[in-house]
Amino acid sequence: MTATRSDGTGARRAGAAATEFDLTAHWRERARGREGWENAPALVRDLSTRFTATVAEAIERAGGVPGRTETEFVAATWYGTSHVAEVMHEQLREAGPKWLDPEQFLHYSPHAMVSAAALDLGLGGASATLVGPDAEFQAVAHAVRRIRSGRAATVVVAEYEALTPFAAAPCPDGPGTAAGAPPEGRATALVLTAGGGRGPSLTVHRSGEGEGDGADAPAGRAGTTVRTAGPGLLRLLADAAEPLVVVSRAAGLRDALVLG
Amino acid sequence: MGDRAALVREALATRAVRADVDRLTDEEPLLALGLDSVALIALTAELQQRTGAVIDDEVLFLPDLSIAALAEAIGPGAPAAERFEAAGLGVVAPTGHGVDALWDSLLDGTAHRVPVPYQPEGRHRAGVVPGATDEEITSPGRLLTLLLAAAEQALAEAGVADRTRVHLVVGTTDTGGSALAHAMDTGPAPSGPAFVGNLARRAAAALGLGGSATVIGSASASGAVALGYALEALRSRDADEVLVVGADTVSETGFHGLAALRTLSPDGCRPFSSERRGIAISEAAAAVLLRRTDGPPAPDASGSRGTSAAGGRLVGYGASSLTSHLAAPEAGGIELAVRRALADAGITPPEVSFVNTHGPGTKLGDVAETEALRAVFGDHLPRVPLNSSKGVLWHCQGAAGVIESTVCLLSLARGVITPTFGGEPFDERWAELDIVREPREASPRYALSVSCGLGGVNTALVWERA
Known part of the structure; x- marks a missing residue:
């Protein structure tokens, strides 16, 4: 169990992948109300398949992971799989519990995406799903901590979103969507590994630390792009080819992630 | 040196009578405590695990091995022992309010249960906080209400001096519960309170906490995962105090979803019984204030075990x-x-x-x-x-x-x-x-x-x- 532990020297982005996908067909079925219920589980299958494929692609781009049973997994999402609860609520109101689909309820928890991907890809390490406006920042920070402390050698950090038309309405700190457009789905995965492999380093700087103090980190890095964390943070980290600083937007905190 | 000696005393106190340990001077041989060689080997193993030091056999088998000798063997370069104390607890559950009510119920087997407040009425019951009405149980604000009640208990017991430094981690399965249902029923367009992702932020604001606010949604293990997440934040020194709260309600979608999976039993949970048939669910919130402390604790002058879990x-x-x-x-x-x-x-x-x-x-x-x-x-x-x-x-x-x-x-x-x-x-x-x-x-x-x-x-x- 300790063979794949890191030496606590820090994390690197070893691989990344991202995808976006059209959910219009699913929302069309939702709009049909009761007539579309039989196709409701197709959305969770679609989302799960695409999320798993994105994680698999990130692992492949990382050149594989050394010990899948030890590989940890932390995911972030804003709305999770709450579309399942939306459909269930409609079904309960209109027709009663006999219409509920047991398969769909398996995806009631936002962690279901992680469970399905871990099952399919044989990832057996500790896992967690973080939910909310700061979840992506927190998920990356947690993964970096696990690697920095030497408790994990490889951590997959992933995010997914499948906002429903209901959830895509204006909401403070929500991911939002283009005005008038049906919400799209998206998934992103990073493979973070310990130590001196290829790929840019990824560190967390806390408020009050010495060199590179939290939000002050950019000050010592002239020319570095500085962004504020928000929905899509993982995509930013996945795509970044140059050094990047992302400052937490959480109230009262000025922590920062530094890539590169 | 004093801290290291205190750490040795702390480890000794779990293997010998604390009063005897307290009477022993740093230089007196541990043999006076009646410890055998196996106990001493276990003691050094624990000290090695807690400090990262390597204690040589030559030290371990000294005939006059003492607290001072072990403290010296740990060495000045050894990292200070960190501990992650449960400094405060809070519970709101079918057992009532507070840990004493919980303890009484654990000993006598009683808890408050009511028929599940959803149509169609059936044989199923749910555990709820004593005195709660159906209207309260199903209200969109129930999750936050339970969370805040447990959290306040834990914060009070822990005697938190500065709430702005406390981080909050909430574990819940509720991602589409009563609040979302209410928003869908009543409109207008959804706003922050309808989404569980905003739960920790709202709770932190209500409690006056100034640290990060995190929601963990990892199915029924969410509370335990939240504790693991908090432990990592404390170990990495990204936090000194983390309030971990597990909270859930008996929501209509949650209840009927579990029923659709045929997971529920009208007889409640019957662990290890030959007649076990499934689970029954309860509303509850429980809170643990985890605090990182460095160095060994001060010896307990009374030598007695406290009655608080903290x-x-x-x-x-x-x-x-x-x-x-x-x-x-x-x-x-x-x-x-x-x-x-x-x-x-x-x-x-x-x-x-x-x-x-x-x-x-x-x-x-x-x-x-x-x-x-x-x-x-x-x-x-x-x-x-x-x-x-x-x-x-x-x-x-x-x-x-x-x-x-x-x-x-x-x-x-x-x-x-x-x-x-x-x-x-x-x-x-x-x-x-x-x-x-x-x-x-x-x-x-x-x-x-x-x-x-x-x-x-x-x-x-x-x-x-x-």
């Missing part, structure tokens, strides 16, 4: 995602989580004083968990007391990991392992196991708490007596 500490967390089916428990995955938790705590299976099992009372779940424990503990398992709190609490969902950890902390502090209610008649397949059926006085040091969730979320926590 002061127990979290020493290990392990988890796994290993499963072969999203809906089925997997012994191998639970085994891996337990092994990882013990390794993280730096203890061996025989050092575990008792196991507070996940013990849901499902046909497959109880079997998978005991298979996992048998794989880890081997022939020693029949000598390890096992209990489940779900016979009393039923399944508190996202709160389960935190409230069952609270059960462990209370047992460690009060010296009693609580019984397993609902198990009669116990399944003969576990006849050789020590399933605790009556309150049992003990001096437990390490409690292992297992929590599992749908989708192969397997977790284990190790708590140590203060």
